[in-house]
Amino acid sequence: xxxxxxxxxxxxxxxxxxxxxxxxxxxxxxxxxxxxxxxxxxxxxxxxxxxxxxxxxxxxxxxxxxxxxxxxxxxxxxxxxxxxxxxxxxxxxxxxxxxxxxxxxxxxxxxxxxxxxxxxxxxxxxxxxxxxxxxxxxxxxxxxxxxxxxxxxxxxxxxxxxxxxxxxxxxxxxxx
Numbered sequence: 001x002x003x004x005x006x007x008x009x010x011x012x013x014x015x016x017x018x019x020x021x022x023x024x025x026x027x028x029x030x031x032x033x034x035x036x037x038x039x040x041x042x043x044x045x046x047x048x049x050x051x052x053x054x055x056x057x058x059x060x061x062x063x064x065x066x067x068x069x070x071x072x073x074x075x076x077x078x079x080x081x082x083x084x085x086x087x088x089x090x091x092x093x094x095x096x097x098x099x100x101x102x103x104x105x106x107x108x109x110x111x112x113x114x115x116x117x118x119x120x121x122x123x124x125x126x127x128x129x130x131x132x133x134x135x136x137x138x139x140x141x142x143x144x145x146x147x148x149x150x151x152x153x154x155x156x157x158x159x160x161x162x163x164x165x166x167x168x169x170x171x172x173x174x175x176x
Contacts, residue, residue: 008042012046047156071104078100123136
């Protein structure tokens with residue numbers, strides 16, 4: 001464990017489990033050195049670090065929870081005319097059997113992947129009906145986020161990066 005991390009530069013990990021493990025190992029090392037008290041290093045997972053930076057910047061937009069995100073996707077899918085059941089309950093139509101919660105989970109995952117890989121997708125005849133439908137849903141999702149001044153967790157990295165560029169969020173001198 002680097003001594004410079006204690007009280008100074010944050011150490012970012014890929015997940016909270018690794019952060020807890022590194023804190024545990026640091027504590028063991030301190031006890032091994034016969035210390036009774038010590039300063040806790042700033043070891044935090046990347047996702048939590050971005051959330052903390054966002055909240056500390058007194059943002060005018062809040063971060064959605066996963067549940068809130070799924071509920072918005074469910075509302076969009078439920079209201080989509082392409083996904084409503086037919087009056088005669090035509091079971092040959094794949095949209096009649098659509099599980100809206102599963103579709104919302106898949107849409108949220110697809111949105112996260114689009115954001116993570118910075119994909120630019122536009123509707124078009126070369127895309128399938130499902131792909132074009134997802135793009136419509138994604139546009140509606142963005143409208144709802146703007147309306148309620150919310151951001152999806154998948155947008156958090158880009159939002160924090162932009163705030164850092166604008167000097168609204170301080171950039172640490174060093175991250176380990």
